[in-house]
Amino acid sequence: MSNAHLTAEQLEQFGATGLVIVPQLVTPARVSELRDVARAHLAANTGPAEYEADLHYPGAPPSREAPGGTTVRRLLQAYARHPVFRDCASSPALVGPLRQLLGPAVMLSQAHHNCIMTKQPRFSSVTGWHQDIRYWSFQRPQLISMWLALGREFPDNGCLSFLPGTHVMEIERERLDDELFLHENLPRNQALTAKRVTPILEPGDVVLFHCRTFHAARSNSTDEVKLSLVFTYHAADNGPLTGTRSASMPPVAV
16 A cells, blocks of 8 residues: 545545545455455354444344354454454554644544454344444544445445534434434434435545445445545544543554
8 A cells, every 4th residue: 555645625525524545555465464364263253242232233143042142243353353354453554634624733542442343144133323433532522434335335235424514513312322322203304314425445445435424324235345544533632531441452553
């Protein structure tokens, strides 16, 4: 992966919408390497992992003992799990755009995302509209997630949808449920979600999105596993709050 920088247009787009897609930011050879390791770890059930049954999202098995109960949702701790993921997370191709958005000193959070997201056939769940910052605790709500497609991502296999501009909106608490997902039956929320964008990603494409940008995903109705590598970054002067889950693992300078 070579050095990369966002154009002025891309920077403007991120500021206005809270997300930007950078096509083919990661080379096919590196994507193939990342995908091979991810598939091997998934096949071997190499922990730590989070299971669909743990979250109780719509469509997930009700328990680990139920049919499909051991369906993996995330292979956790990607940065420490294999050098190929660590090298990708700190590569100039990814860090260059992040420095443009966050400043010269960028840190990777090991406590949030830092995983291979797996969306598997039959037992994958639906993820409702949410902001990632809802359960994160930092000095400022200014973090950016990097989502790298390791295969083609499209609606039928559960690709991400986004609500552009929501990173600068204030959503009243009554518009959210107990888990801080948008109530989808409220007319105001329906008007908001009607403005969704659902980008189709090719292998090597990267989405950078703000921690306050609402996003959601369908279940995977295909016969193939969808794999994505996801890391979250913040500025060095925007550290996690002491005593919170966000501070449970040390960040890494990249």
